[in-house]
């Protein structure tokens with residue numbers, strides 16, 4: 001079938017099982033082919049082909065509402081809702097978003113990207129439905145990984161209490177990005193092996209009825225049998241005890257099984273959870289046999305061999321962080337590492353290989369990770385929480401209330417700091433300076449390259465004066481020479497990269513090269529620009545700043561971070577607080593808007609943060625006449 005001809009999912013209503021199965025084959029072939037060029041979240045989507053077909057067959061989207069948790073597994077939904085023709089531009093600038101996007105389709109009723117929000121959103125929609133007196137079905141589709149997120153458990157608690165009609169599809173593939181972790185994962189494991197929960201309960205009751213109630217062996221065996229099955233029920237009862245009708249486990253690749261249970265759920269009053277067993281990567285061997293999460297989300301690959309097209313470039317910043325942490329941890333047994341379900345992305349898998357007992361994967365639980373780190377720190381250990389900038393947003397209060405207020409020695413290794421590109425609005429790591437800088441006791445460093453990163457990791461690991469954050473971008477370093485000897489970076493001290501007298505550029509991290517390039521171009525124009533690596537974002541280098549403003553040196557700050565509350569704001573606040581009211585400070589950075597998906601270079605061009613823009617801004621700041629002086 002030519003999937004690009006699909007306009008809306010209604011056609012599926014008339015499809016029989018064979019037609020659906022044939023369509024599933026076409027969808028898998030389409031995904032494998034398209035994503036081999038664009039990259040994307042192949043594994044999760046191959047796992048939900050039959051599930052998504054069954055949902056669109058049994059429900060009437062968009063009247064009935066599908067809420068996809070994380071939303072990385074909504075490609076099949078997008079194909080069935082008339083967007084197959086946009087997959088060549090998946091996650092590219094102005095192209096198809098990799099997550100549900102309300103502006104793309106009426107079938108996308110809730111936007112996601114961060115995990116564990118679907119149940120809360122579904123509850124909101126169910127309450128609204130009942131207040132309005134309408135009759136649409138509300139269906140949340142949440143993975144076993146996302147279920148480990150605290151928000152999901154908060155929502156389960158409330159949903160179970162309110163007893164609203166609402167369907168939760170638990171897509172259990174035993175994987176988060178990496179293999180899933182946690183006690184809840186074990187509960188699901190018991191359920192997976194328990195076989196048909198409903199049937200077992202019924203059969204047991206029938207069996208016990210048949211056993212004559214006489215004492216001795218049989219009765220006690222029956223009791224023991226009941227207890228052992230009860231144990232399984234107990235795990236199965238986890239959801240029933242939470243006020244849900246539990247259905248499953250259901251074979252998530254068997255359309256008959258899926259349709260039968262969805263039909264049953266539609267008729268059931270109150271909240272229902274259908275426990276669906278799927279295989280991540282189903283139908284494409286390299287993805288199906290992926291034990292580590294490589295095929296969870298990836299770049300282009302060769303279809304035949306399953307060979308992922310590697311960019312052989314220099315080591316990633318994440319790898320530099322992890323390898324340096326291993327080096328430091330060999331000398332300091334107090335260092336303990338924590339990840340929130342991202343061992344591969346943060347490369348703490350490297351650390352775990354060296355120190356299996358000193359790395360903790362807490363599941364998708366950034367709040368817990370942060371406060372657990374605080375607990376560790378109170379006992380004299382040195383916890384390192386490696387977390388993407390965007391996901392640390394989830395733990396803002398824990399950073400304030402538990403860590404900074406108690407001034408605990410926690411090292412936040414903030415990965416993916418800055419624009420991340422393809423994942424777009426929900427994942428851009430551009431807010432961490434704004435949400436950390438104003439918290440008392442917090443220290444923030446930002447690495448300009450991989451060599452500075454290793455020194456900052458060393459510095460932060462040794463730092464004993466409270467919480468410290470080291471931020472570094474997604475992707476590879478520049479391939480520069482790495483110092484053999486690690487050294488401490490002086491906190492609160494900036495680095496002059498280039499002398500100049502007409503104007504000073506203050507920048508850090510990924511925008512340092514563009515400042516240097518601009519300075520070269522401006523020099524040809526007779527403008528002498530000082531370039532400073534303002535690598536200590538908090539505390540500022542007040543001495544250097546005072547020297548600049550006291551000489552009325554115009555300042556241009558550049559940051560790949562939100563301008564609102566960012567580094568440039570800190571410089572302006574400093575000038576104001578020190579009564580340098582005539583100080584000239586201009587800022588370049590992320591404007592007050594969400595930045596969508598696209599390549600980082602394209603996004604920077606779009607928001608006017610390029611070398612050309614720096615040159616233009618400096619020329620505006622240095623009036624022509626002054627240049628001649």
Ligand SMILES: Cc1ncc(C[n+]2csc(CCOP(=O)(O)OP(=O)(O)O)c2C)c(N)n1
Nearest residue numbers: 044113114115143144145146175176177341
């Ligand atoms: C708050 C938050 N933390 C981390 C992530 C990164 N992340 C994206 S998908 C994923 C695993 C999701 O597992 P599951 O819900 O089981 O979905 P599956 O990929 O197995 O279909 C993680 C950890 C995220 N999106 N949001």
Ligand SMILES: CC(=O)[C@@H](O)[C@H](O)COP(=O)(O)O
Nearest residue numbers: 070072113297345416423474
């Ligand atoms: C959906 C999700 O949140 C993760 O899969 C994320 O896309 C990983 O990002 P990186 O590719 O930067 O590791």
Ligand SMILES: [Mg+2]
Nearest residue numbers: 143144145175
């Ligand atoms: Mg999963």
